[in-house]
Amino acid sequence: MSEKDLDLIERYFRDLLSEEERLAFEKRIESDEELKAEVDFHQDMLVAAQHEGDTALKKMFQQQETKSTNVANETVKIERPPTAKIFSLKKVMALAASVLFMVLSYWFYQQSLLGSPDLFANNFEQYPNVIAPIERGETATTTLEKAFAAYENKRYEEAISSFDQLENSTINFDVLFYKANALLALGKNNTAMQAFEQVVNSKTKFSAQAKWYLALTYLKQNNNVQAKTILEEIIKDKSFNYQKAEELITQL
Amino acid sequence: MERSTNKEQILADIRIGKEEVLQDIYNANRDAFLTWSRKRFSCSEDDILDAYQDAMIVFYNNVKNKKITNLESTIKTYIFAIGKNLLLKSYANNQKTTLSDNIDDAIVRKVDYTVGHKIELTHRQQVLSGILNQMGDVCANIIKLFYYRNFSIEAIKHELGYKHVDVVKSQKLRCMKKLKTMAKAQKDSLF
Numbered sequence: 001m002s003e004k005d006l007d008l009i010e011r012y013f014r015d016l017l018s019e020e021e022r023l024a025f026e027k028r029i030e031s032d033e034e035l036k037a038e039v040d041f042h043q044d045m046l047v048a049a050q051h052e053g054d055t056a057l058k059k060m061f062q063q064q065e066t067k068s069t070n071v072a073n074e075t076v077k078i079e080r081p082p083t084a085k086i087f088s089l090k091k092v093m094a095l096a097a098s099v100l101f102m103v104l105s106y107w108f109y110q111q112s113l114l115g116s117p118d119l120f121a122n123n124f125e126q127y128p129n130v131i132a133p134i135e136r137g138e139t140a141t142t143t144l145e146k147a148f149a150a151y152e153n154k155r156y157e158e159a160i161s162s163f164d165q166l167e168n169s170t171i172n173f174d175v176l177f178y179k180a181n182a183l184l185a186l187g188k189n190n191t192a193m194q195a196f197e198q199v200v201n202s203k204t205k206f207s208a209q210a211k212w213y214l215a216l217t218y219l220k221q222n223n224n225v226q227a228k229t230i231l232e233e234i235i236k237d238k239s240f241n242y243q244k245a246e247e248l249i250t251q252l
Numbered sequence: 253m254e255r256s257t258n259k260e261q262i263l264a265d266i267r268i269g270k271e272e273v274l275q276d277i278y279n280a281n282r283d284a285f286l287t288w289s290r291k292r293f294s295c296s297e298d299d300i301l302d303a304y305q306d307a308m309i310v311f312y313n314n315v316k317n318k319k320i321t322n323l324e325s326t327i328k329t330y331i332f333a334i335g336k337n338l339l340l341k342s343y344a345n346n347q348k349t350t351l352s353d354n355i356d357d358a359i360v361r362k363v364d365y366t367v368g369h370k371i372e373l374t375h376r377q378q379v380l381s382g383i384l385n386q387m388g389d390v391c392a393n394i395i396k397l398f399y400y401r402n403f404s405i406e407a408i409k410h411e412l413g414y415k416h417v418d419v420v421k422s423q424k425l426r427c428m429k430k431l432k433t434m435a436k437a438q439k440d441s442l443f
Binding site: 014044047048049052053058 | 301306366385
């Protein structure tokens, strides 16, 4: 089979031949057995590839279904030395959320005094580490602890590579959420945005928080229209930081 | 995913196979489609979900194969129209109401409704499909990109980080040859 003929076959199946070329080609198939065999093989190849490809796509959607129903209840497995204090994650989160809220409120107040145009810079604060609290004087041993130690100390590149290691086995949306925070802090806005979106869509523990950060990411990119849409959703759902969102939206 | 700002961008992202774009579209329209279908068809929740997933696959395939090239309407309208037609095919007799809806069928007139995982494969197609599964990464990737995702050789070069299109071409030829040999070996062992 010449390269030219192979090329013809491929263009034939992609509908890229001109009417004239196509007719001539179909005529040749009738008389050229070798060519016909090759065309048949390509046809089967295409069907097999479509079968495989669509099956994979179907699986992806099915997994998305199980993800959104099951993962909702999934919690992060925290590896911690036995001596460490065990906090109720819920309490810590609530506390962290209210602290964050107060901090942000203060900033906001300041911002309104300053009249600064940089709404993002004044509103962004990396989400606090509520997953693996690090005790003073303790050294991080597990990958999880190392990741969060780096995160807390704003060594974001290091944090991201540790988060990636954690993510290797399965997609963990909680880890992804923190990774997105680190990415945003580093100014990798597009990647951060993708990650936040995934977390939002996953309907997991940090989905509501991720939404707020997604709005901030849009602000950072000067996409006020999208930011506003998301802030409106937050306000409507009265979800994480909705009061903050109410204030922020008036300034857009 | 990055929220695409315009329809062309969305189509371009789908065409290059950005899974997160598809997932995003899936999530965005899922509940609305389910609610809409429940009112009109009496079939199980699983059947409706199945039809919705297939509608997404049909949408992807037709964007990829350039049967849907410019969106005259919203993506949602396309997916609803495709999903409705898929449900009609299977459950035409289970329609609950004849409520007129605003779904524009004209926009999906040219759509190819083939769903790959529901095709009844011939023996050789089954063999090939099995081999595609067993093949090493390089060949599986190239073949999938070329024959399933409709990538050009140039796009494959870019996607897989090859330096030159000729390298892609010869690699693809080698893979096809390998595939043929494997298919023949299987056939010979069967007969």
